[in-house]
Amino acid sequence: MAVYFRQYKEQDFEALEDIVRKTWHYDDLCSPKTAKQLARVFLTSCLTNYTFSRVAIVDGEVQGVILVKDAASHRPTFQSCWRQSMAIFRLLLSAEGRKVMDIFGSVSRVDEELLKEAGTKYAGELALFALSESCRGQGIGKRLYEEGMRYLSYNGVDNFYLFTDTSCNYGFYEHQGLKRRVQRQKEVVVNGMKQGMNFFIYDNVQG
Numbered sequence: 001m002a003v004y005f006r007q008y009k010e011q012d013f014e015a016l017e018d019i020v021r022k023t024w025h026y027d028d029l030c031s032p033k034t035a036k037q038l039a040r041v042f043l044t045s046c047l048t049n050y051t052f053s054r055v056a057i058v059d060g061e062v063q064g065v066i067l068v069k070d071a072a073s074h075r076p077t078f079q080s081c082w083r084q085s086m087a088i089f090r091l092l093l094s095a096e097g098r099k100v101m102d103i104f105g106s107v108s109r110v111d112e113e114l115l116k117e118a119g120t121k122y123a124g125e126l127a128l129f130a131l132s133e134s135c136r137g138q139g140i141g142k143r144l145y146e147e148g149m150r151y152l153s154y155n156g157v158d159n160f161y162l163f164t165d166t167s168c169n170y171g172f173y174e175h176q177g178l179k180r181r182v183q184r185q186k187e188v189v190v191n192g193m194k195q196g197m198n199f200f201i202y203d204n205v206q207g
Contacts, residue, residue: 001058001059002058003140003143005054005055005056005057005143005144005147006055006057007053007054007055008047008053012055015061015062016043018039019062019063019064019065019131019132020039020042020043021038021039023133024167025167026038026039029100031096034091034096037087038104040087040090041087041101041104044083044084045084046067047067047080047083048076048080048081048084049076050067050069050127051068051069051073051074052069052070052152053065053066054144054147056131056135058135058140063132063135063140064130064131064135065129065130065144066126066144068124068125068127068148068151068152069124070124070152071122071125073155088101106186107186110186110199113184114163114183114184114199114201115161115201117182118161118181118182118203120159120161120181120203122159122160122203123158124152124157124159125160125161126148126161129144129148129162142176145172145176159203159204159205160203160204161201161203162201162202163199163200163201164200164202165199165200166199170200170202174202178203178204179202179203179204179205180201180202181203181205183198183201184198184199185198185199186199
């Protein structure tokens with residue numbers, strides 16, 4: 001198995017969109033077409049919110065990504081913001097898209113509340129960390145994570161945070177020594193049924 005890491009390139013977008021879609025189980029929320037659009041909205045939003053990227057290439061295929069942000073040097077580009085706006089616009093064209101966007105928006109509001117509750121001025125953020133299911137358990141995710149941590153350390157970012165929830169492998173962050181700072185439960189509708197989810201902020205702040 002040949003593995004290497006490099007910066008994000010535009011040609012990676014569709015493969016990462018598919019990884020995001022599968023990682024967050026968007027097809028459980030809506031039709032395949034809308035699931036793809038929702039993954040595009042999420043990915044484009046993350047691509048407005050980073051200063052460092054690493055993509056995992058395994059046997060020539062894009063299999064994972066980490067995006068981290070040094071808040072002091074972060075300046076989103078016009079192109080990335082425009083792409084995000086267009087992705088949102090296309091999703092909102094359909095009734096189903098508007099419905100799942102409501103879910104997306106409610107989760108964003110929970111994240112805002114968690115960040116406020118954490119009460120910390122963070123210098124950095126882990127904006128996106130996703131790995132294809134076929135590559136999990138092989139150490140590739142840990143290597144991606146370490147790439148992001150080296151960048152933050154090199155740039156003097158001594159505290160950072162990330163959002164995660166019970167739909168993800170949040171235990172990974174505990175194994176890396178991060179602390180669960182705050183959490184909140186919220187009901188979301190999946191396939192017409194309500195189910196409880198827990199949303200978290202993890203960070204590296206001691207205490």
